[in-house]
Ligand SMILES: Nc1ncnc2c1ncn2[C@@H]1O[C@H](COP(=O)(O)OP(=O)(O)OP(=O)(O)O)[C@@H](O)[C@H]1O
């Protein structure tokens with residue numbers, strides 16, 4: 305009897321769905337995932353909201369919707385800012401700090417303002433309320449959607465909680481950062497059930513991203 309060596313069966317990649325936010329994170333997120341070996345390229349500009357590239361389906365969402373899609377398992381994984389993730393309050397598995405889109409969430413007032421703080425405006429009402437409570441402050445929290453700093457300048461609010469990166473928006477508007485509430489950067493988030501069911505695809509992906517981004521730290525705890 306002659307024995308013929310076994311040839312390994314070809315490995316078919318497991319289909320995965322990824323959620324990425326439009327805006328700042330999208331391009332860098334796609335580029336990083338491509339460097340990690342996924343068959344991705346920046347999609348042509350169009351009104352399409354999802355793309356199939358090889359075994360990967362890419363969903364383009366608003367930032368705040370990424371944690372929702374991943375938590376509820378419509379997407380297996382996604383990329384989102386820590387600020388948005390913390391504001392969502394969802395305890396999603398967050399294995400990696402990807403290190404880009406770094407900024408901080410801070411309490412901001414007009415330079416020299418000394419009056420009492422009755423109202424604080426922010427796109428992050430949950431984190432703002434939590435911060436005020438931790439400080440024993442009883443100001444009202446007003447949810448706004450953008451150009452938050454204007455609330456201070458127009459008298460709509462006595463202070464705002466917003467993102468700071470270079471500080472140029474503060475400088476251009478005579479504002480100052482009083483306290484940093486949260487340091488933020490883009491994070492990889494993964495649905496816990498997908499991680500079990502699609503382990504063969506997701507674990508190696510997390511490993512390759514960890515090598516690329518240098519996040520050797522142990523896995524992040526679920527956000528509060
Ligand atoms: N000036 C900045 N520099 C660096 N990173 C930033 C800056 N502003 C925001 N980010 C980070 O990038 C993420 C996406 O920001 P982006 O500006 O694309 O969203 P947005 O327009 O504020 O969101 P949306 O309009 O969906 O509420 C933020 O959640 C934050 O983590």
Ligand SMILES: O=P(O)(O)OC[C@H]1O[C@H](OP(=O)(O)OP(=O)(O)O)[C@H](O)[C@@H]1O
Pocket residue numbers: 449450451452453466467468469470471472473474
């Ligand atoms: O410190 P800087 O480098 O100036 O960056 C901070 C600014 O960037 C973000 O605004 P964005 O441009 O996303 O507009 P938005 O206020 O409409 O979210 C953030 O809300 C600040 O306004």
